[in-house]
Amino acid sequence: MKIYNTLTKRKEDFIPLEEGKVKMYVCGPTVYNFIHIGNARPMIVFDTVRRYLEYKGYDVNYVSNFTDVDDKIIKKANEEGVSAQEISERYIAECKKDMEMMNVKPATTHPKATQEIPGMIDMIQSLIDKGYAYEVNGTVYFRTRKFAPYGKLSHKNLDDLRSGNRSLLVSGEDEKEDPLDFVLWKPKKEGEPAWPSPWGDGRPGWHIECSEMSKKYLGEQIDIHAGGEDLVFPHHENEIAQSEACNGKEFAKYWMHNAFLNIDNRKMSKSLGNFFTVREISEKYDLQVLRFFMLNAHYRSPLNFSAELMQSSKSALDRIVTAADNLKHLIEGAKAEGMSESELAHYEASEEYVKKFEEAMDDDFNTADAISAIFELVKYLNTHTGAENSREYLEKCLERLKTLCDILGLVIEKKEELLDADVEALIAERQQARKEKNFARADEIRAELLKKGIVLEDTREGVKWKRA
Numbered sequence: 001m002k003i004y005n006t007l008t009k010r011k012e013d014f015i016p017l018e019e020g021k022v023k024m025y026v027c028g029p030t031v032y033n034f035i036h037i038g039n040a041r042p043m044i045v046f047d048t049v050r051r052y053l054e055y056k057g058y059d060v061n062y063v064s065n066f067t068d069v070d071d072k073i074i075k076k077a078n079e080e081g082v083s084a085q086e087i088s089e090r091y092i093a094e095c096k097k098d099m100e101m102m103n104v105k106p107a108t109t110h111p112k113a114t115q116e117i118p119g120m121i122d123m124i125q126s127l128i129d130k131g132y133a134y135e136v137n138g139t140v141y142f143r144t145r146k147f148a149p150y151g152k153l154s155h156k157n158l159d160d161l162r163s164g165n166r167s168l169l170v171s172g173e174d175e176k177e178d179p180l181d182f183v184l185w186k187p188k189k190e191g192e193p194a195w196p197s198p199w200g201d202g203r204p205g206w207h208i209e210c211s212e213m214s215k216k217y218l219g220e221q222i223d224i225h226a227g228g229e230d231l232v233f234p235h236h237e238n239e240i241a242q243s244e245a246c247n248g249k250e251f252a253k254y255w256m257h258n259a260f261l262n263i264d265n266r267k268m269s270k271s272l273g274n275f276f277t278v279r280e281i282s283e284k285y286d287l288q289v290l291r292f293f294m295l296n297a298h299y300r301s302p303l304n305f306s307a308e309l310m311q312s313s314k315s316a317l318d319r320i321v322t323a324a325d326n327l328k329h330l331i332e333g334a335k336a337e338g339m340s341e342s343e344l345a346h347y348e349a350s351e352e353y354v355k356k357f358e359e360a361m362d363d364d365f366n367t368a369d370a371i372s373a374i375f376e377l378v379k380y381l382n383t384h385t386g387a388e389n390s391r392e393y394l395e396k397c398l399e400r401l402k403t404l405c406d407i408l409g410l411v412i413e414k415k416e417e418l419l420d421a422d423v424e425a426l427i428a429e430r431q432q433a434r435k436e437k438n439f440a441r442a443d444e445i446r447a448e449l450l451k452k453g454i455v456l457e458d459t460r461e462g463v464k465w466k467r468a
């Protein structure tokens with residue numbers, strides 16, 4: 001299996017540090033709002049990497065953090081007049097719901113930055129003790145130039161960085177020894193959450209969070225560290241500097257980065273305001289369609305979001321679901337017989353598509369080619385299965401198709417159709433629950449209907465509903 005490593009800019013053979021095991025860290029979202037579909041790309045991509053590694057027999061320890069202390073969270077909390085913790089807890093819960101709808105498996109551990117402050121303080125102290133960090137007026141900085149390999153991930157040269165950063169020299173940050181130094185600990189500001197430390201009350205810088213959480217849950221050396229390509233510099237470069245300076249060991253062997261999800265060929269981002277949340281998309285489409293759309297491109301290629309591409313993803317996914325559904329019907333009507341010799345031969349011949357699928361995935365997780373292999377399998381199964389086949393053969397064929405789809409996290413169960421009368425009954429129950437101020441039940445019904453493809457809209461004339 002080969003993985004493209006940002007560190008070496010090459011595809012390399014994957015050799016884990018410990019046989020049969022993979023330690024993997026994926027930088028998670030900053031939780032101050034619903035996640036957008038750009039944030040969903042690394043979630044879906046690296047969940048698929050994990051699923052494939054598990055299929056290959058690796059025991060994967062998958063850690064993905066929530067950044068739950070940050071300027072944007074504090075700003076939102078101040079706007080709403082609630083605590084930063086209330087904001088982050090709310091959006092962590094919403095993010096987990098989105099992940100479930102996208103069939104992204106929960107991580108082995110989802111650490112939260114605010115729960116790991118003592119470990120971060122220890123790490124910062126150790127960097128100071130080793131001469132890699134210094135304190136000025138309650139702020140602790142990393143002494144970037146002291147870490148000689150700085151720039152090795154982003155392939156940047158320190159002197160170029162320095163000239164690019166010249167503005168910092170005149171921007172009042174003159175307490176730093178060098179403009180390239182970055183913050184490990186910042187002092188408390190009025191109205192902000194803060195924790196005690198040897199340098200006074202304050203909070204950690206963003207980069208140290210990941211260095212510490214990765215070390216605590218996976219150890220000093222890990223196999224794969226991943227995130228979106230915007231994290232290469234400075235976030236991951238700084239993580240490397242902190243972890244390697246502190247631990248004296250190579251931090252991560254393979255660095256994987258997904259390309260951006262764009263809209264109208266511009267990066268989708270909260271600051272540009274050109275984004276869709278995952279929740280908005282879930283009102284129009286089953287999120288399996290979003291997952292299929294993402295995986296239909298290679299993770300290192302930019303991907304442009306459009307309604308047409310979502311529509312064609314929906315039709316393509318339907319073809320797989322229909323094939324699985326046909327097999328299910330055939331199984332129900334089939335005689336409980338074992339495979340005949342010719343069936344066995346056909347079943348063995350379909351192995352070719354499994355091999356193609358694996359070859360694609362072994363080549364730096366080429367999910368687009370892996371999906372093509374699934375379509376070839378679907379075509380083969382459509383022409384080599386029928387009412388005359390034994391149950392064992394049909395079951396094995398369906399299992400083969402399901403196994404491949406499951407690696408991509410695609411659920412190929414046909415959604416059970418709700419009758420209009422059932423929908424009306426649930427809507428009536430929801431209205432009643434709202435009258436009784438049982439909003440939890442009302443929300444539950446809305447979510448239940450959404451899962452079954454029914455979107456509710458509260459209008460002045462009452463509740464309207466449509467099938468997504």
Ligand code: AMP
Pocket residue numbers: 027028029030031037038039040041042227228229230231258259260261262267268269
């Ligand atoms: P953030 O909450 O901004 O720290 O982002 C969380 C994750 O989403 C990071 O791995 C980002 O690189 C990734 N990300 C943010 N926007 C996009 C986008 N438009 N396309 C792909 N990945 C993104």
Ligand code: ZN
Pocket residue numbers: 026027028210235
């Ligand atoms: Zn990180």
